[in-house]
Amino acid sequence: MTDARATDGLPRVYLMCPPEHFAVEYAINPWMHPELPVDPELALKQWDGLRQTLLGLGHQVHLLPARPGLPDMVYAANGAFSVDGTVYGARFTHPQRAPEAAAHSDFYRQLGWRYVRPTETNEGEGDFAYLPVAYGGTILAGYGFRTDPDAHRRVQETLSRPVVSLRLVDPYFYHLDTALTVLDDENVAYYPDAFSAGSQRVLRQLFPDALLADRADALAFGLNLVSDGRNVVLNSGATALADRLAAAGYRPHLVELGELHKGGGSVKCCVAELRG
Numbered sequence: 001m002t003d004a005r006a007t008d009g010l011p012r013v014y015l016m017c018p019p020e021h022f023a024v025e026y027a028i029n030p031w032m033h034p035e036l037p038v039d040p041e042l043a044l045k046q047w048d049g050l051r052q053t054l055l056g057l058g059h060q061v062h063l064l065p066a067r068p069g070l071p072d073m074v075y076a077a078n079g080a081f082s083v084d085g086t087v088y089g090a091r092f093t094h095p096q097r098a099p100e101a102a103a104h105s106d107f108y109r110q111l112g113w114r115y116v117r118p119t120e121t122n123e124g125e126g127d128f129a130y131l132p133v134a135y136g137g138t139i140l141a142g143y144g145f146r147t148d149p150d151a152h153r154r155v156q157e158t159l160s161r162p163v164v165s166l167r168l169v170d171p172y173f174y175h176l177d178t179a180l181t182v183l184d185d186e187n188v189a190y191y192p193d194a195f196s197a198g199s200q201r202v203l204r205q206l207f208p209d210a211l212l213a214d215r216a217d218a219l220a221f222g223l224n225l226v227s228d229g230r231n232v233v234l235n236s237g238a239t240a241l242a243d244r245l246a247a248a249g250y251r252p253h254l255v256e257l258g259e260l261h262k263g264g265g266s267v268k269c270c271v272a273e274l275r276g
């Protein structure tokens with residue numbers, strides 16, 4: 001499906017937040033069941049397995065200190081979206097997560113990056129994905145559950161890249177990063193039925209060679225993966241998708257994140273990419 005590119009497998013810079021205060025205390029997506037138990041120690045151990053996997057692949061992982069009272073803060077992908085050292089900050093849909101945005105903005109300001117404070121509701125890399133090659137950089141943006149389409153327009157103005165708006169229609173796939181993933185500079189994989197009919201047609205036109213995942217792959221959080229263009233880190237339950245990725249020339253690395261699935265997220269949700 002894909003030819004090797006010079007950037008494939010190169011070290012990347014990520015941000016993660018340890019699940020020190022992780023819990024399922026409220027339900028803001030269909031995966032969350034506050035009445036079911038969560039094992040906090042196991043969550044931390046699984047999260048660390050993901051961190052070690054990324055480090056072992058040669059990537060850098062910054063840590064965002066966890067803050068008490070913010071049980072979803074482990075899903076660091078939702079805190080911002082950055083391209084070329086400019087950061088478009090998050091503004092969370094649900095009040096329970098709203099204070100997380102400040103923790104992320106503090107982090108980027110300390111790094112010295114340009115931080116753009118959003119006035120539009122958006123959940124960072126949960127709903128924004130970046131393809132560096134097509135048209136000098138293209139941003140795919142999800143809406144329908146969390147991010148306001150006004151944020152898509154603001155991102156286009158702020159980050160000076162074309163933004164393609166895609167409508168999500170299935171509540172189980174409430175963020176773009178649960179239904180679509182960027183595998184390398186120009187290839188994606190996605191689960192078509194997570195999108196409206198019109199958005200499916202747009203995806204087919206833009207990515208005629210995309211790897212199409214099925215509902216079982218998507219429900220196993222298989223698309224919620226982190227790829228450096230060569231190595232693909234994904235949830236251990238998504239073995240069928242892992243096999244297909246391997247057949248397409250990628251190297252899958254499976255990680256177990258069962259506790260964090262109880263909050264409605266997996267690998268990608270826990271990892272924000274810092275594009276400097």
Ligand code: ARG
Pocket residue numbers: 028029032072075077078097125126175177178263264265266268269270
């Ligand atoms: N419980 C969190 C929420 O509903 C999970 C976020 C998952 N993050 C992601 N990037 N999909 O907001």
